[in-house]
Amino acid sequence: MTRAGGIIVAVAVLMALAGPLLVPFDPATQYLALRLEGPTAVHWFGLDELGRDVLARVLAGARISLMVGIVVVGVSASVGTVLGSVAGYFGGRLDEMISRLIDILLAFPGLLLAIALVAVLGPNLTNVVLALSSIGWVGYARLVRGQSLQVRELEYVLAARAAGATRVRIVTRHVIPAVLPAVSVQATLGMGGAILSEAALSFLGLGVQPPTPSWGTMLSYGRAHLLDAPHVTIFPGLAIAVLVLGFNFLGDGLRDRLDPKTIGD
């Protein structure tokens, strides 16, 4: 499954990057005479309500989804790792403050707070990334804090402390490297989550705005043509499901390899 996940993700990344070379149509060009035409030998995924090539838009949407995923996961994992390791290793008031903030943010179902933030900040790609990152770091911080509490008691960390290493040095040189495997698993699974969340926000009209191609926006507009042109809905949805599945397979496989308890399950 890990290999299948890796292959799916690699193919998706390649197709997203090589999109313009693979499809001879621009995602924004409108062939109005052919609007809502189903899949043909020329337009493999058919055309949408404005006569745009659905395959070209799915590939362009892949770039948006992957970019959102990478930025959101990158920012969330970095902020979460720093705050979590500081809270776990330093302890005391700093830990108390960060932990209370984590508790409060965890009291909101993740996507709900993103919906709320985008609703007040305004719907666009930057605000989607901002909203998803400002919630995303919490999961990483909680994970890293827990791991740091264990790492701080390990002998090599105690030895570093005894040798006079500063707390900042111990956190950056010992604690953070020790928690990185767990963070990388969470980040892989988080890519799938971020892609789903961006698509959900765009579907609700709170994310990427037209004419920028986004899988969620394509699904939203496709709903009006479910009966006469289901292909407009089917292909972007399939793209989301397959890419998220790929990241989930990959993340699950990595977790199993890093956790000896689950080997054989």
Added chain:
Amino acid sequence: MHVRIALRFYSRTGPRSSTIGTQWAAVGAFLARRLLLTVPVLLGVATLVFSLIHVIPGDPAQAMLGETASSSDVADLRQRLGLDRPLPVQYAAFLGGLLRGDLGRSLRTGEPVSTQIAERIPATFELAIAAMIVAVGVALPLGIAAAVWRRTLVDHVAMTAAMAGVSIPNFWLGPLLAIVFGVELGWLPVSGSGGLEHLVLPAVSLGGALAAIVARMTRATLLEELRQPYVQAARARGASRTWAVIGHAFRNSLVPVVTIVGLQFGAVLTGAVITETIFSWPGVGRLLIQSISFRDYPVVQGCILLIAVTYVAVNLATDLLYSVLDPRIRLE
């Protein structure tokens, strides 16, 4: 037999009743501590919801009324919402209103927000509970089958289906179900509310992802239980793997499964926002999205607050139930 006699004897003696008393005292102390810890979280939730209106770029009153609104209308709204008062006064008034159940008035209809939300709560809860029933109904057999026939085709198919369930967005599954069962087959209505038939497609669409998570959890906890000595002993006495799973391991694996179902309630509520929009289900989620498009921020705040508080309450209830079922949690 010996054990039963010993227990009966022990139950007549003093130390057992005092042990029970101590246990209940421990439960009471745990409940009190857990309830007390919820207070700052709720205060934090309220503060965040209060802050929402203040992170609107520019003048919130202008944003609500739109660019074309006259300055007198904007000033009037600012005064009506109390935005012209100092921030601490606004905050105190907001918290005071919450304690009285007063969430302000809708900018669009002028109705109290609490009334609007109260009218929509039953529909959302109906949908959420139906989705959870669907999820558990699908997930338990799937998880059990995967554990019984571990590392066989059944296991692989069940777990791949579960992984697909987590990956398929409900805003895609919903329309697909509507095409197949509503339009092509004509079996079920594709929008609105009413009888049970209206509930089926939204509940299946919303429950899909939860079913996948619960199925994976059921399989994992069952496999964990199967490693326990009491199951090994049953197997040594000749119990089949199927009976070891169903007759022995399943009951003990239910506690973590119930916990996961409870903790996933928040995801179900958030998913309901999307599902209600797809199926025109008249719940709080649809009200939230409609209010966002009308920039009716008091209603947006009310909906977010209600969903978050419900989420906190369900998580608290799950935690408490777990602590009653599993004494080790209290000791931690």
